[in-house]
Amino acid sequence: MRYSIQYKILIPFILVIFIGMTSLLFVSYNINKQNTLQVVEKDMIGDRKSLDLYLRQYFLINNLELNKISLEAEAEKLSKGLSAQIGSMIEINSLTGKNGRDFLEEEIALEEDFLRALLGETAYTISHEENRVFVTLSYPIELNKNIIGIMRSTKDYTELFNYNRRFNNVINYFAIAIFVLIFLTSFYLSRQLTKPIRQLIKGSEQISTGDYNLNININSPDEIGELADRFKFMAQRIKEQIEIIQGDRDKLKEVQAQSKVFFDNVTHELKTPLTTIMGYAQVLKENGFSDKDFFDKGTSYIINESKRLNKLVIEILELSKTATMDFSYHYEKVNLTELIAETCDEMKMKGKKYNIAIHYSLQKDLFLKGDKNKLKEVLINLLDNAIKYGRVNSSIDVDAYRQDGAIIIKIKDQGEGISEKHINKIFEPFYRISSNTSKEKGSAGLGLTIVKNIIENHGGTIDIKSKLNEGTVVIIVFGGEGNI
Numbered sequence: 001m002r003y004s005i006q007y008k009i010l011i012p013f014i015l016v017i018f019i020g021m022t023s024l025l026f027v028s029y030n031i032n033k034q035n036t037l038q039v040v041e042k043d044m045i046g047d048r049k050s051l052d053l054y055l056r057q058y059f060l061i062n063n064l065e066l067n068k069i070s071l072e073a074e075a076e077k078l079s080k081g082l083s084a085q086i087g088s089m090i091e092i093n094s095l096t097g098k099n100g101r102d103f104l105e106e107e108i109a110l111e112e113d114f115l116r117a118l119l120g121e122t123a124y125t126i127s128h129e130e131n132r133v134f135v136t137l138s139y140p141i142e143l144n145k146n147i148i149g150i151m152r153s154t155k156d157y158t159e160l161f162n163y164n165r166r167f168n169n170v171i172n173y174f175a176i177a178i179f180v181l182i183f184l185t186s187f188y189l190s191r192q193l194t195k196p197i198r199q200l201i202k203g204s205e206q207i208s209t210g211d212y213n214l215n216i217n218i219n220s221p222d223e224i225g226e227l228a229d230r231f232k233f234m235a236q237r238i239k240e241q242i243e244i245i246q247g248d249r250d251k252l253k254e255v256q257a258q259s260k261v262f263f264d265n266v267t268h269e270l271k272t273p274l275t276t277i278m279g280y281a282q283v284l285k286e287n288g289f290s291d292k293d294f295f296d297k298g299t300s301y302i303i304n305e306s307k308r309l310n311k312l313v314i315e316i317l318e319l320s321k322t323a324t325m326d327f328s329y330h331y332e333k334v335n336l337t338e339l340i341a342e343t344c345d346e347m348k349m350k351g352k353k354y355n356i357a358i359h360y361s362l363q364k365d366l367f368l369k370g371d372k373n374k375l376k377e378v379l380i381n382l383l384d385n386a387i388k389y390g391r392v393n394s395s396i397d398v399d400a401y402r403q404d405g406a407i408i409i410k411i412k413d414q415g416e417g418i419s420e421k422h423i424n425k426i427f428e429p430f431y432r433i434s435s436n437t438s439k440e441k442g443s444a445g446l447g448l449t450i451v452k453n454i455i456e457n458h459g460g461t462i463d464i465k466s467k468l469n470e471g472t473v474v475i476i477v478f479g480g481e482g483n484i
Contacts, residue, residue, distance in 0.1 A: 005193075018179065021179055028171055033164075036160060036164050039160065040160075044122075044137045047086060047088070047137060051082060058081065062074075071148055075092040075093070090153050092150070093114075093151075094148070111136070113136055117140050117151075118140070118150065122137070132156065132158045135154070135157050136152060136154045138151070139151055196218045197224075200216070216228055330373075333369060336409070337362045339376060343383065356395065357395040358395070360397070360398040360399070361400075368407060368458070374458075375458070377454065378455060378476075381451050382411050383398075385447065386411055389413065390413040390414055391416070396411065396412065396413050397410075397412045410475050412471060418466040419468060423464055426464060427448050460479070461476070462476050
């Protein structure tokens with residue numbers, strides 16, 4: 001139990017090293033063997049070319065015609081000459097065998113390379129005799145695509161195979177030495193790793209009891225020391241997070257209270273037009289058409305309150321979609337310069353109603369990746385607010401320009417301004433400034449909340465600066481490579 005962590009580290013590591021070294025030796029042996037066979041095969045190909053060349057030259061120089069009879073007659077003489085030329089034992093066999101007997105009666109005919117040569121193949125066999133290695137090459141001697149004899153060459157490759165054997169032995173000794181060294185090193189390191197890990201285990205037990213004042217002294221200038229430092233840092237962060245969580249409990253209660261206010265406001269906003277509609281509908285049902293003036297007045301109230309109720313429901317749904325990102329945005333490259341100019345020109349007609357002029361100064365080619373319709377909704381909402389809360393016979397100034405890689409839009413009116421206590425809450429749902437300052441009725445207080453959500457979904461920010469009796473400035477900033 002004391003060394004369980006050590007063995008969990010050591011045993012798998014040693015197994016991996018053992019498997020790796022075994023695989024390496026296996027691959028090395030096979031590559032070495034393949035290289036040796038390639039050397040032998042290449043040598044055999046070279047020997048065949050030399051033998052064929054010597055055979056042709058011999059018959060040409062001696063003015064003899066190569067055939068079965070001449071090959072059998074010259075076989076012994078050719079064998080001696082080729083043996084001296086190649087440096088290996090050469091044997092030429094005619095199809096009638098030695099001394100005219102059938103070759104199947106000879107012992108040589110039973111060897112694999114000879115049999116394959118009779119089938120028209122070039123073959124060789126490797127044989128071991130008294131610590132020596134011989135390679136025998138056999139191939140057919142052909143005339144007009146007919147086999148007239150078999151050429152056999154036996155060559156000593158003992159030195160080559162001994163060299164490969166010595167090379168394999170060196171690799172074996174080297175692999176054993178590496179394995180032993182790795183085993184000892186792994187044992188030492190796993191043992192050293194265990195000590196600080198146990199200190200960290202004690203520290204974790206201390207944290208589990210709620211005590212975050214750790215006393216861990218691991219002065220190691222490596223990953224273990226770094227782990228200990230991070231462990232202590234983690235404990236400190238946990239302590240801070242617990243304090244934050246404890247502090248967030250009050251904020252959560254506040255959020256819950258705000259949620260209650262939100263639903264209360266929704267209930268109130270829905271209840272008011274419904275009460276009016278139900279009241280007039282009930283009276284109209286009871287009185288019918290007897291009072292024409294009251295009937296017209298009642299139906300007018302019902303229609304107006306129904307429109308207000310429908311608008312309120314739409315705004316609530318819009319707020320829900322934008323706040324939860326459950327909205328289908330169609331992003332494209334939008335020319336804000338053109339969009340702002342177009343919206344300002346459209347809103348000028350409403351401004352004329354209160355003799356409020358809309359002026360704009362726009363930098364050219366301000367492009368933004370966004371939803372054109374939603375961005376226009378933002379501009380319409382903000383300009384509508386500037387008209388509703390601006391003074392009669394005043395103006396609204398709209399500026400748009402690029403600064404430090406960001407696009408900045410400013411909408412400034414000349415209204416009565418907003419006090420600081422209202423600015424801090426102006427983006428909350430259903431929050432409305434006193435209706436006495438507005439030229440129009442019926443707002444549910446959701447417009448700026450929706451505007452803020454749309455802008456944030458475009459990676460931007462919105463800020464409102466205002467002073468009483470000096471007007472209000474709305475500042476929108478779109479920044480970042482993904483948006484510009």
